[in-house]
Amino acid sequence: MTARTSAVLLAFALASRPLQGQVWHNVGGSATAAMLRFRSAASFGGEALSGPAAGAQARLVLGQVAVEGAYLQGHLTPDTGSTAARDLADATVFLVVRPVRWVALKAGPHLRAYITPGGTERWMLWELRARLIGELVPGRLRTHFEAWVAASADVNVDPGASGAQGGEAGLTLVPTRSPLWVRLAYTFDREKMKNGTRSESLEALVLSVGFGGP
Amino acid sequence: MRRAAALILLALACALTASARAQTPQQQLETATRAYGNLDYDAAAAALRAALAQTGPQALSDRDRVRALTYLGATELYRNNRDSALAAFRRILRIDPRSRPDELVFPPEVTGLFQEARLDTRIVTVAAPPVTRIQAAGDRMVLWLYATSYHQIDVAVLRGNGVPLRLLYQGSIGDSLQLLWDGQDSTRSPAGTGAYVLRVDSRGSDGRVVRSVEVPLDIQQSPGDTLPLPPAPADSLFRPEHTTPNSGVRALASGLLVAGAAAALPSLISGKSDGMSARFLVSGVLGVSAIVGFRLQRQPQLIPENAAANQALRLAWQRRVDEVHRDNETRRQQFRLLVHAGTPRAVNAP
Numbered sequence: 001m002t003a004r005t006s007a008v009l010l011a012f013a014l015a016s017r018p019l020q021g022q023v024w025h026n027v028g029g030s031a032t033a034a035m036l037r038f039r040s041a042a043s044f045g046g047e048a049l050s051g052p053a054a055g056a057q058a059r060l061v062l063g064q065v066a067v068e069g070a071y072l073q074g075h076l077t078p079d080t081g082s083t084a085a086r087d088l089a090d091a092t093v094f095l096v097v098r099p100v101r102w103v104a105l106k107a108g109p110h111l112r113a114y115i116t117p118g119g120t121e122r123w124m125l126w127e128l129r130a131r132l133i134g135e136l137v138p139g140r141l142r143t144h145f146e147a148w149v150a151a152s153a154d155v156n157v158d159p160g161a162s163g164a165q166g167g168e169a170g171l172t173l174v175p176t177r178s179p180l181w182v183r184l185a186y187t188f189d190r191e192k193m194k195n196g197t198r199s200e201s202l203e204a205l206v207l208s209v210g211f212g213g214p
Numbered sequence: 215m216r217r218a219a220a221l222i223l224l225a226l227a228c229a230l231t232a233s234a235r236a237q238t239p240q241q242q243l244e245t246a247t248r249a250y251g252n253l254d255y256d257a258a259a260a261a262l263r264a265a266l267a268q269t270g271p272q273a274l275s276d277r278d279r280v281r282a283l284t285y286l287g288a289t290e291l292y293r294n295n296r297d298s299a300l301a302a303f304r305r306i307l308r309i310d311p312r313s314r315p316d317e318l319v320f321p322p323e324v325t326g327l328f329q330e331a332r333l334d335t336r337i338v339t340v341a342a343p344p345v346t347r348i349q350a351a352g353d354r355m356v357l358w359l360y361a362t363s364y365h366q367i368d369v370a371v372l373r374g375n376g377v378p379l380r381l382l383y384q385g386s387i388g389d390s391l392q393l394l395w396d397g398q399d400s401t402r403s404p405a406g407t408g409a410y411v412l413r414v415d416s417r418g419s420d421g422r423v424v425r426s427v428e429v430p431l432d433i434q435q436s437p438g439d440t441l442p443l444p445p446a447p448a449d450s451l452f453r454p455e456h457t458t459p460n461s462g463v464r465a466l467a468s469g470l471l472v473a474g475a476a477a478a479l480p481s482l483i484s485g486k487s488d489g490m491s492a493r494f495l496v497s498g499v500l501g502v503s504a505i506v507g508f509r510l511q512r513q514p515q516l517i518p519e520n521a522a523a524n525q526a527l528r529l530a531w532q533r534r535v536d537e538v539h540r541d542n543e544t545r546r547q548q549f550r551l552l553v554h555a556g557t558p559r560a561v562n563a564p
Binding site for chain 1: 496518
């Protein structure tokens with residue numbers, strides 16, 4: 001499924017015309033600071049935790065195709081109650097194609113782990129993402145909205161994963177005569193267990209500073 | 215009987231005279247050299263003077279004139295006409311200052327008298343190339359000066375009106391002297407187009423000018439070639455520096471849609487609206503940005519990257535123009551001269 005999806009995306013990228021003015025290859029990266037909020041809901045109750053996180057992203061662009069990877073790590077503490085605090089580790093690797101300037105399609109694995117003293121909950125997702133990009137001020141200010149679904153989901157907690165989906169909305173500013181860019185975004189994703197017994201959501205207010213093109 | 219003999223002699227004299235008149239100067243010269251060899255100096259002198267007196271197309275060449283004058287000088291010496299001999303030798307030196315009697319033909323008293331005449335004569339001849347091109351920094355007009363004897367000379371280039379342009383040499387000359395002229399005046403500026411004169415003044419022992427030789431010079435100057443300026447960059451090479459104004463509705467709509475999506479994201483994903491309130495911050499910033507984008511897109515906006523690229527293009531062109539200007543300035547300071555030298559002529563013979 002994933003291999004087929006990747007092949008379709010790659011073929012789509014190669015069949016597309018080159019974007020006018022697009023840089024043929026470059027390397028970019030960013031540093032991220034985020035404020036996280038975790039919610040879980042189950043028939044027997046729920047948890048609410050929040051905390052800061054930090055991470056980094058790297059990207060290699062080859063024409064219309066890019067590979068980008070991101071890692072985020074944070075510490076979540078309970079907002080109320082006696083829920084155990086936990087660490088979060090979140091990593092993604094995506095193959096990205098941009099058939100047109102205002103669309104980016106992504107596919108790749110997404111790993112997430114909640115680490116507690118009593119054990120680690122690991123999610124393994126294969127995601128398909130679509131990002132729409134709008135220019136508010138050409139070359140200076142742009143918005144994006146990204147939505148994704150998990151083509152496959154797995155978790156090491158019974159009864160297992162049934163699916164996941166999420167979205168992100170944000171704004172990117174490229175200051176005049178600066179090699180850096182700044183991005184403010186809000187993300188929300190939800191993972192569901194089988195039989196509807198439990199669901200988890202993780203949302204984040206993300207501030208990124210990057211270089212090499214947003 | 216005596217009367218008849220006299221008539222016969224007169225007829226013979228007339229016949230000889232007519233015969234002599236019928237001879238060419240070259241034949242007269244040969245006749246004279248035979249008479250000189252036969253020690254008939256009177257006949258030799260008569261024939262030599264007749265040969266030298268000839269003008270026009272049949273006149274003797276300079277080489278034969280020198281030969282005839284040498285025999286005439288020797289003949290007059292043996293006829294005890296020493297002054298006439300010296301005069302003949304001086305005439306030789308005016309034609310060719312480097313000429314010397316052949317010591318195998320003429321005895322020492324002849325060559326000695328010639329030497330005396332040479333040392334007493336101050337004559338310079340000038341050998342200049344008919345055409346000289348001066349177009350590079352090291353190009354020079356090469357002048358050779360030949361002198362009869364050691365003396366002081368002044369060599370200068372004069373304008374057509376006689377005003378000095380450049381003093382080339384002031385000093386002594388022995389046998390010969392090579393002078394170089396770079397085509398410039400005394401201020402190192404190139405001589406302009408026009409007529410000039412190369413003048414050589416020979417000075418006597420008292421310092422007075424005893425003889426001058428002038429060589430007419432015709433100079434044509436042309437400026438150095440300059441390079442054309444590089445053409446300005448074509449308009450097609452410039453990128454648009456400003457955005458094209460539009461209604462801005464698209465920016466407004468996309469910004470507001472994303473702002474709404476940020477606010478409604480929890481509801482869209484999970485069906486619940488209990489997301490973190492910080493999403494409204496993002497939503498608000500997006501909304502404000504949408505309005506800013508809407509306003510800005512209605513006005514032409516500078517595209518800094520394109521403006522910088524265009525400026526770099528203009529500067530690169532301007533640098534090339536400046537380089538060509540500097541190069542042309544150097545080229546204009548260069549010049550090309552074409553110098554035609556005429557036949558040297560004596561101006562005031564002593």
